[in-house]
Amino acid sequence: MAQIVSSHEQPIYLRIRRKIEERIDRGEYPAGSVLPSENELADEFGTTRLTVRNAMDALVERGCIRRVQGKGAFVSSHNISRTSVPQGGFRKVAEALGMEPSVRLLASGRRKAGAYYGWLFGIPEDDLLYSLRRLNSLDGQPVALENTLIPLSLLPTIEDVDIQVFSLYETYELLGHKVARVQEKLDVLALTAREAGLLHVDAGDVAMVSEGVSYDISGNAIEYARNISRADFAGYTFKF
Amino acid sequence: MTETFDIPPRDKAAEGILWLIQSEGLAAGDRLPAERILCERLGVSRTALRGAIAQLTSAHVLESRVGSGTYVCAPKPLSVFQSAGAFSAAVRDAGLVPSARVLSQGFLPAGEALAAKLGVEVGATVLELRRLRMADGVPVAIETTYANSEICPGIESHDFAVESLYEVLKQKYGISIAHSIERISITRVNEWESEILGVEEGEPAFYECGQEWTEQMEPVEYFKSVTLPAHFRFASDEVWDTGAAEVSDAWLRS
Numbered sequence: 001m002a003q004i005v006s007s008h009e010q011p012i013y014l015r016i017r018r019k020i021e022e023r024i025d026r027g028e029y030p031a032g033s034v035l036p037s038e039n040e041l042a043d044e045f046g047t048t049r050l051t052v053r054n055a056m057d058a059l060v061e062r063g064c065i066r067r068v069q070g071k072g073a074f075v076s077s078h079n080i081s082r083t084s085v086p087q088g089g090f091r092k093v094a095e096a097l098g099m100e101p102s103v104r105l106l107a108s109g110r111r112k113a114g115a116y117y118g119w120l121f122g123i124p125e126d127d128l129l130y131s132l133r134r135l136n137s138l139d140g141q142p143v144a145l146e147n148t149l150i151p152l153s154l155l156p157t158i159e160d161v162d163i164q165v166f167s168l169y170e171t172y173e174l175l176g177h178k179v180a181r182v183q184e185k186l187d188v189l190a191l192t193a194r195e196a197g198l199l200h201v202d203a204g205d206v207a208m209v210s211e212g213v214s215y216d217i218s219g220n221a222i223e224y225a226r227n228i229s230r231a232d233f234a235g236y237t238f239k240f
Numbered sequence: 241m242t243e244t245f246d247i248p249p250r251d252k253a254a255e256g257i258l259w260l261i262q263s264e265g266l267a268a269g270d271r272l273p274a275e276r277i278l279c280e281r282l283g284v285s286r287t288a289l290r291g292a293i294a295q296l297t298s299a300h301v302l303e304s305r306v307g308s309g310t311y312v313c314a315p316k317p318l319s320v321f322q323s324a325g326a327f328s329a330a331v332r333d334a335g336l337v338p339s340a341r342v343l344s345q346g347f348l349p350a351g352e353a354l355a356a357k358l359g360v361e362v363g364a365t366v367l368e369l370r371r372l373r374m375a376d377g378v379p380v381a382i383e384t385t386y387a388n389s390e391i392c393p394g395i396e397s398h399d400f401a402v403e404s405l406y407e408v409l410k411q412k413y414g415i416s417i418a419h420s421i422e423r424i425s426i427t428r429v430n431e432w433e434s435e436i437l438g439v440e441e442g443e444p445a446f447y448e449c450g451q452e453w454t455e456q457m458e459p460v461e462y463f464k465s466v467t468l469p470a471h472f473r474f475a476s477d478e479v480w481d482t483g484a485a486e487v488s489d490a491w492l493r494s
Contacts, residue, residue, distance in 0.1 A: 180484035219485030
């Protein structure tokens with residue numbers, strides 16, 4: 001069963017990928033910097049631009065590298081990851097990255113909880129939920145779509161708060177329901193044409209989905225959120 | 241005109257199906273009722289229902305079998321980060337039987353990146369263990385682990401198809417993991433992985449990598465894995481305020 005594993009038998013694109021990863025890890029290509037062009041890397045490794053591109057594709061999908069049209073490929077491995085659920089929401093994450101966050105409200109309104117969300121929030125199914133659909137951007141580039149449902153019975157004045165100014169988490173705290181616990185599940189899926197269009201990527205591209213329920217200190221579920229993040233901005237880091 | 245606050249049709253259909261699964265305890269492999277019956281029962285159009293089924297299929301809740309209808313997917317093992325459960329524990333919690341197959345096991349000289357992660361000299365001998373992890377015999381993940389072989393001489397004599405690496409490190413070498421960092425992102429399954437996992441090349445998957453240390457912050461291992469989202473999920477249950485009331489994990493595990 002046991003066999004000696006040799007790194008010399010790997011296809012060239014894998015070797016290049018490993019090399020780039022190593023350089024990122026060692027800080028030779030620091031976070032936020034531009035990588036050498038595909039042509040330069042091809043020259044260095046004595047291969048074609050296509051092979052280099054192939055080597056980089058997986059790193060792009062893992063969020064280690066971000067390609068920016070007309071500007072090249074940037075190292076994002078250390079600055080894009082976030083520690084578990086960001087305790088201040090999207091704006092805090094952006095702040096930590098030194099990027100300019102912006103949030104566009106795509107739709108908002110009230111709807112009945114219905115049986116499923118009635119169960120999730122522990123409220124009658126005819127109770128109303130405040131529903132928000134937002135597009136989050138960093139430095140003007142769309143990175144995530146977020147659908148949020150909030151029970152109006154617990155947070156009756158939520159609609160009066162300007163969510164362009166305050167994050168939802170700040171708002172819950174203002175209204176006496178500071179978030180005390182967050183449960184979150186991750187999934188990976190292919191984007192629909194509409195989602196892809198909003199995120200400026202191609203339909204069928206993969207994205208990371210995070211579904212979360214936030215609770216206040218008394219254990220009331222105060223928010224359900226479903227966040228769809230572009231692959232190149234999706235990374236969760238957990239530490240203990 | 242009075243506002244009715246109706247739920248948008250496709251959401252109504254999707255939530256209706258989720259509620260049906262939840263309230264009637266539909267289990268893995270159960271077939272959903274026929275379209276006509278579901279539409280009537282949920283009070284939605286066929287278009288809305290089909291949209292909802294497509295959405296829930298892409299979210300790995302439902303699966304369509306050609307010519308025979310739509311079925312509820314098997315419960316997915318859930319790895320909750322804070323409970324630090326290993327793969328096997330998560331699989332067992334879902335009522336499934338975990339197993340593993342060793343794809344390769346051997347030693348290699350540490351390259352610069354690996355050496356830095358394991359706190360060894362470049363060129364030091366490192367154990368590389370590559371395993372296929374399964375639940376009820378179904379391939380779920382390919383996991384590659386690198387360990388500093390100096391701290392665990394003779395470790396290659398163990399059969400990691402049946403033994404847990406953590407247990408061996410703990411029982412035989414007295415090494416316990418006290419700190420870890422994990423990063424979860426997205427990848428697509430490559431050609432080699434697709435053959436082992438039995439899925440199409442290019443299929444979206446979780447890419448996880450992480451490092452583990454002892455209490456004294458001595459590096460123990462570095463690992464990476466490619467995991468199929470149709471068969472496994474990563475989750476987090478984080479308490480931000482120690483005074484927070486206990487909450488149910490029914491939603492998290494649904």
